[in-house]
Amino acid sequence: MSNIKLVIEYDGANYCGWQRQxxxxxxxxxxxxxxxxxxxxxxxxxxxxxTDAKVxxxxxxxxxxxxxSIPPKNIYxxxxxxxxxxxxxxxxxxxxxxxHARFSAIGKHYQYIIVNRDVKSAINRNYIMNVRDNLDIxxxxxxxxxxxxxxxxxxxxxxxxxVKNTIRTIxxxxxxxxxxxxxxxxxxxxxxxxxxxxxxxxLIEVGKSTIKPxxxxxxxxxxxxxxxxxxxxxxxxxxxxxxxx
Amino acid sequence: MSNIKLVIEYDGANYCGWQRQxxxxxxxxxxxxxxxxxxxxxxxxxxxxxTDAKVxxxxxxxxxxxxxSIPPKNIYxxxxxxxxxxxxxxxxxxxxxxxHARFSAIGKHYQYIIVNRDVKSAINRNYIMNVRDNLDIxxxxxxxxxxxxxxxxxxxxxxxxxVKNTIRTIxxxxxxxxxxxxxxxxxxxxxxxxxxxxxxxxLIEVGKSTIKPxxxxxxxxxxxxxxxxxxxxxxxxxxxxxxxx
Numbered sequence: 001m002s003n004i005k006l007v008i009e010y011d012g013a014n015y016c017g018w019q020r021q022x023x024x025x026x027x028x029x030x031x032x033x034x035x036x037x038x039x040x041x042x043x044x045x046x047x048x049x050x051t052d053a054k055v056x057x058x059x060x061x062x063x064x065x066x067x068x069s070i071p072p073k074n075i076y077x078x079x080x081x082x083x084x085x086x087x088x089x090x091x092x093x094x095x096x097x098x099x100h101a102r103f104s105a106i107g108k109h110y111q112y113i114i115v116n117r118d119v120k121s122a123i124n125r126n127y128i129m130n131v132r133d134n135l136d137i138x139x140x141x142x143x144x145x146x147x148x149x150x151x152x153x154x155x156x157x158x159x160x161x162x163v164k165n166t167i168r169t170i171x172x173x174x175x176x177x178x179x180x181x182x183x184x185x186x187x188x189x190x191x192x193x194x195x196x197x198x199x200x201x202x203l204i205e206v207g208k209s210t211i212k213p214x215x216x217x218x219x220x221x222x223x224x225x226x227x228x229x230x231x232x233x234x235x236x237x238x239x240x241x242x243x244x245x
Numbered sequence: 246m247s248n249i250k251l252v253i254e255y256d257g258a259n260y261c262g263w264q265r266q267x268x269x270x271x272x273x274x275x276x277x278x279x280x281x282x283x284x285x286x287x288x289x290x291x292x293x294x295x296t297d298a299k300v301x302x303x304x305x306x307x308x309x310x311x312x313x314s315i316p317p318k319n320i321y322x323x324x325x326x327x328x329x330x331x332x333x334x335x336x337x338x339x340x341x342x343x344x345h346a347r348f349s350a351i352g353k354h355y356q357y358i359i360v361n362r363d364v365k366s367a368i369n370r371n372y373i374m375n376v377r378d379n380l381d382i383x384x385x386x387x388x389x390x391x392x393x394x395x396x397x398x399x400x401x402x403x404x405x406x407x408v409k410n411t412i413r414t415i416x417x418x419x420x421x422x423x424x425x426x427x428x429x430x431x432x433x434x435x436x437x438x439x440x441x442x443x444x445x446x447x448l449i450e451v452g453k454s455t456i457k458p459x460x461x462x463x464x465x466x467x468x469x470x471x472x473x474x475x476x477x478x479x480x481x482x483x484x485x486x487x488x489x490x
Contacts, residue, residue: 011368123255
């Protein structure tokens with residue numbers, strides 16, 4: 001048995017998210033079925049984490065044990081032959097027996113794309129969130145700095161989540177803009193359920209001047225979900241990269 | 246009657262192109278039907294030019310005569326209420342009686358997006374063309390310079406086109422790259438059928454080193470379609486802007 005690490009890109013628009021669900025087709029299910037088609041084995045793959053319905057990935061990582069004659073480095077090519085257009089594997093390799101896509105992960109990079117304009121976007125509409133109110137980028141940059149560091153992010157977690165340890169470290173956030181597009185890139189050691197989308201929703205309020213940049217700090221300290229901004233739309237979010245030792 | 250100029254953004258993936266056709270739904274048809282829905286009038290709109298099936302636009306322009314109580318500057322907002330997600334109007338205004346989106350146009354800007362990598366793109370797949378062979382950007386930049394100027398571009402026109410005057414002026418071409426993405430931007434006074442896509446197909450051959458950069462000049466001069474590169478995939482092309490006096 002080989003332990004295989006797979007790096008995957010997907011367009012989440014037509015899926016119910018990464019994880020298998022009773023209602024709806026998940027990315028996990030499609031990849032597992034592709035592996036079965038290829039190897040005649042029923043395999044469970046472990047993702048680095050769940051991504052929600054409509055969220056995308058440029059570098060999701062999954063691991064699984066496989067007995068196969070296909071050289072590990074070629075598995076991704078074989079899988080791409082049977083995968084649909086909106087899910088493609090970027091690489092595959094054999095890793096040490098104790099590697100686990102989720103438990104071995106030490107960090108992640110997410111990117112969120114806002115298009116700040118009056119009219120809804122026709123082009124790229126599945127990869128962005130449109131915001132009509134004029135956003136002040138400088139304020140958003142100032143507000144973002146307060147997220148960096150080790151904090152209890154319980155106020156930035158979906159209320160239906162039951163995770164016990166809600167302390168996470170954000171290593172870096174950048175807010176950059178080009179024409180009408182605003183990119184929010186977040187690097188951290190891990191993220192709670194909906195955490196990036198709530199951070200983005202909060203920065204949108206900062207950009208709209210309904211929350212002052214320096215108020216972000218007290219919102220984090222007060223640990224109440226209702227003080228933070230709305231959960232930003234799933235479509236704007238992409239899991240860019242998962243980091244391992 | 247007011248003469249209205251409309252600026253339109255669309256995702257061409259699900260359409261047979263700009264122009265009305267018997268088989269398939271066109272952008273023109275959808276917009277005309279939206280105007281009818283809004284004003285109860287049967288209107289013919291004139292685009293600045295046709296875009297092919299699957300080609301996109303960030304700034305297509307159309308003009309039409311309309312008798313309506315809606316202020317011209319608000320027509321685009323009203324239209325967006327009835328248009329589908331993949332077609333949106335960016336602005337509308339009343340223009341002088343002799344303005345015609347096609348005949349008044351003095352130039353256009355097209356952009357083509359190539360993603361140069363081994364694996365097909367899942368994300369953005371409808372907005373790009375994937376090229377697997379490694380492309381030499383410097384050679385593409387050198388090759389591109391030869392297109393600039395006034396030339397007979399008959400060798401860069403689809404063979405089924407019957408246009409008589411095949412002389413066009415290209416004002417500028419830029420080839421830029423970022424990570425795996427290569428952008429080819431072309432500005433000119435007008436373009437023959439498939440001309441941008443054949444220019445891109447030729448620059449791809451230059452990037453693959455099957456055509457030398459300086460050979461582009463003689464390919465233009467020899468005026469034979471078969472000497473130029475293949476017609477690049479429609480999905481990578483976007484009409485960015487149409488220029489008027």
